Structures are given as structure tokens and as C-alpha cells.
Amino acid sequence: MTKAVVICPGRGTYNKAELGYLGRHFPDAALLDQFDRRRAERGEETLRDLDGAERFSMARHTRGDNASGLIYAASLGDYLSIDRDRIEIVAVTGNSMGWYSALALAGALSPQDGFELVNTMGAFMQEAMIGGQLVYPVTGTDWVPDAARREEVLALVAEIDGRAGHVLGISIDLGGMLVLAGDKAGLAAFEAEAAPLEGRYPMRLANHAGFHSALQEPVAARGRAALASEMFGQPELPMIDGRGAIWWPGACDRAALHGYTLGHQVTETYDFARAIKVAAREFAPDLFIVPGPGTTLGGAVAQSLIAAGWRGMASKEDFKTRQEAEPLLVSMGMETQRGLATGR
Template sequence: MTNRRTAVVICPGRGTYNATELGSLSRHFPDASLLSRLDAIRSANGQETLVDLDGAERFTLSRHGRGDNASALIFAATLGDFLSLDEAGIEVVAVTGNSMGWYSALACAGAATPEAGFTVANTMGRLMQAALIGGQIVYPWMDDDWVPHPARKAALLALVHDISDRVGHQLTLSIDLGGLLVVAGNEAGLSAFEAAVDPLHGRFPMRLSNHAAFHTALQAPVSAQGRAALSTTLIGQPRLPMIDGRGVIWWPGASDTASLYDYTLGHQVTETYDFTAAICTAAHEFAPDLFIVTGPGTTLGGTVAQSLILSNWRGMGSKSDFQETQAKGPILVSMGMTDQRGHVTNKGIHK
């Protein structure tokens, strides 16, 4: 009798393939033939291959961090990790993602073939890089122990609204990301926000390099270009439930694929992405034994934990509560961490 555990898989978004992740495809991607097929798509578009990017001697932000390369690397790393899961020990009950991680979720959940999902992610990354409209800033609203302060969040959102009302200023909430707010807009709006908030920890407000004003109305031209470039046939019925950036579930056998296409290239591109709501839905609708964050990177784990705290999952109300619960479990596995990866791959769960 096997100890098969249920899991929600969470696909990361932009900014997760960095210097530490260089070479991760060569180390972990389980299907060389599939990787070659993905690279054939890149080559047909005149783009540098994943093998060359991942096999570079050193990581450079100007090369690996630009949208047309980063999106493809992140999608491939995510897909490779999903394909590496120990099926005998893990039962995936739902898939979700953060931001461009939605494109990865489509492929992992079977709503798109690996090649079709890659085509969507690669195309949208290329279009967004070519346009590079606006930018993003990250700023925290939880304290260092991840205790929620709703009044602080409300004040920050009120500030964003106030700035957006100023002439020539565009600013809105881009991603509700656990204990972080990702705001996006034009240069005037971003600069006004940076000037208005208190510096924290020598890091915040953090302007994200090579990031456009994702999930805002500023991306409407990119949305239109994506629809023109990407066929509706690329997206079909999912095999696994998917949770989108509103917390809405797309069920196998019951999803309107035209609506799924419209959401993917419409709302998902031009409206706020509520990652916190997605994790809340995952927790309360599927109640998994594990939340598995695929690679690349390890930065999304803390945000997932914060979102679980905001969901009052298992009564957790702070970072120390999460750490205590995690020590008994774990309930959260980050595949980007070598010591955690073995819990869910290569039958490591049975060891």
C-alpha cells in the first residue's frame, strides 16, 4: 500500500529564473525529446534556444531576464518539474499559477499540449518584451512575522487610487501576492508611488527589471496582438481542475474552451491577478495534503505561505504558526530547493 498524497501544484511567474537557476533545465528536465521540440519552436521564430540560454557560462539580466527569454525558460523549468513528480506518491488534484504561471498551468493541467502552452507563453513573452509598456513595483503590507494588517493594505490601495486620479499618472494593483502588493503603471505613476511610501529593509519599494505593467489596461495592445497571433485551437478542455487569477475553478469536462481562451488572452492580461484568491480557493476547495511550488526559483514559497495565512488555513495566523505547522508536515514543498525536491520526485516520498 502506497502513501499517495494529494497536492495542488503552483506554477511560478516572471522573475524566478535567476543566476542560481542557470543550468536547471540540463539538471532536471526529464524529456530531452520534448525540450528539443520546444527549442524547434524557438528556432522557427529566430530566437535563441533554451539549451543555449540555460547552458550559458554565466547569467546576465539583459539576456536571461528579458521577457522573450525569461518566459520560455520559466515555462520549460515549470513543465519539467511537473513531469518529474512522483505519480505513484503524488495525486495532483488542481493546478494554479502566478501571473505568467497561468500559461504553465494550462499545459500542466492538460488544457494545452506542452508545445501549445509553450507557444502561448513564448509568444506573449515576446510581445510584452517588444512593447515593454510601463513597469511594476513590489511593496509589502504584512509585517516581518507575516501578520496581516488590513488597514495598512487598505491605505496602500487608497494611495494607488489617489495617484491614478492625478493627471498623466497611471497606477493600479497588478498582482495581489500574499503579503505583497505588486503595483503597475506608467513612469509618472510608479515614481509617485516610490516617493510616497516609506523605504523598507533596504529593498522596498522594489522596481522590477524588464517587467512591463502586467495585468493592467496598459496591456490592451498586447492582448489584442496575442489574440491575433494565437489560435483558439491551442487551448482545450483541461484534464485537471485549474484555478485562475480570480480564484475561479475551470473544471475538466465542464469548461467552455472559448471562454478559457478569452480569459487567458483577455482578463488575465489586462486585469488584476489575484494570486491570494487562487491559493485561498486551492486550500478550501481542494484541501490538499501538499502545496507543491514547481521551479524555477524559490521566491514563491513565502508568498504561498502568506496566502495560506490569509486563508486561515489550519488556523495559521503568522510566520511562526506556519513554521510550526510546516515542521510537522510539511504542507509546502518548493521544488527549487534541493532538500525539498526529493520529497515529491523520483519516488522520494516513499523513502
């Protein structure tokens, strides 16, 4: 039996190539009907209408109240499609919004309550739309950790954040990339002063608020008021959160899980690289499985494993050699890899 950790993707993963993903892959029509009835009750477009659109629209498909539901459903559907006769899932984690998906995959939330959490917080984020995000690499193209560059970037972020009328901080640590969150002035200052890299960085993320920063406290407070702790239960699988902390089955405090999910997880830095390091070292899986949609999280997983020195990997070439010899990472959004998880 192959042991696997499942890693749920976050915002920014449902794009043009993913249009129709639910129609192609979601395995439970009745469950999708339940999600769509809930969206219709809220006056929102159904996931089927969004996923089945004739063409992809950045303005329509990437806004928080639409993207969150699409991504959650795609991740859940892919998880339900994993061949459990061959693969034993030993833990789940996720990136950013992927934590909400991980809660449902692990059984701490029902699929319906997981959807309610995702859909509600996506709508609240979209309505408030406080701040923004950009991404900037702290390794070279070889994915070798560059401590000096990281320190330079962190110093610049701290200096800008200390200026009057500027807010800037680390939103997500992706291992080889840093996602920064800030207000208009903070983001603009970093874009003006950071060294341009690879012809595209610093890269502003469209339709993204300043997630995982103190800017989101009003959204977090609204979420805590709207979503009761009673919806949370004991997980069936260990869950690794955005601090690298493990929530164990049978040992979770419902109020603490609710408080973290709608508190720290919303307003503090999400350390995805640490979550992957903990997943690798504590559970020693044979395989890391990234459900869809999208394929972009695979690079962040690989970079985080390299940063952790997992199985002696120290560069992109090391990872590629290992991956080609015996796959360590499966991205279900890639048709060439999907069968490694589904057995079909």
C-alpha cells in the same frame, strides 16, 4: 496517496542560482528539442543555449522573450518529475505567467501549444514593454495581515492613479505583498511617497512591463489575433485562475478559456492570494507543490494561506511550526525539498 495542488511560478523566478536548471532537471530531451526548434524558427536563442550559458546575465536571461520560455520549461519539467505513484494532483494554479504553465500541466493545452502561448506572449510583452512593476509589502516581517497598512497603500495607489498623466494599479495580490503596475510617472510617484520598508521597498522589478493592467490591452489584442482558440481543449485537472474561478474538466468553454487567458488575465489584477485560498478550501490538499525555477513563490503561498486562516495559521511562526512538523509546502527549486515531490 498524498493529495497535492501544483502552483506554477511566474516571471522573475529564473535568476543566477537557476542557471543550468533545465540541464540538471528537465526529464525529456526530445520535448526540449521541440521547444528549441520552434525558438530557432523564430530567430531566438535556444533554451539550451540560454540555460547552458557560462554566466547569468540580467539583460539576457530576464527579458520577456527569454525568461518566459525558460520558466515554462522548468515548471513543466518539474511537473513531469513528480512521483505520481505517491502523489495525486487534484488541481493546478499559478502566479501571473504561471497561469499559462498551469494550462499545459492540466492538459488544457498540449506541452507544445503551452510553449507557443508562453513564447509568443513573452515576445509580445518584450517588444511592447509598456509600463513597469514594483513590489511593496502589506504585512510585517511576521507575515501577520495588516489591514490598516493595506488600506493605506490602496488609498495611495488610487490617489496617484487619479492624477493627470499618472497610471498606477494593483497588478498582483500576493497576500503579504502587492505588485503594482503603472506608467513611469505613476511608479515614480509611489516610490517617492510610500514609506520605505525593510531597506528595500518599494522595489522596482527589472525587465517587467506593467502586467495585469489596462496598459497591456494592445499586447492582449495582439495575442488574441495570433493565438487561436482551437489550441485550447478540456483540461484533465481542475484549474484555478487569477480571479479564483475554477475551470472544471469536461465543463470548459474553449472560447471562454481563450478569452480569459488573452483578455482579463493580461489586463486585469491577478488575485493570486484568492487563487490559493480557493485551492486550499475547495480541494483541501495535503501538500502544495511549487515547481521550479526559483524558490521565491513559496513565501507568497505561505502568506496567502495565513491570510486565508488555513488550518489555523495566523503568522510566519505558525507556518514554520507546521512546516517543520509535517511539510505543507514543497518548493521543487530547493534541493532539500525536491525529493519530497520526486521521491528521489
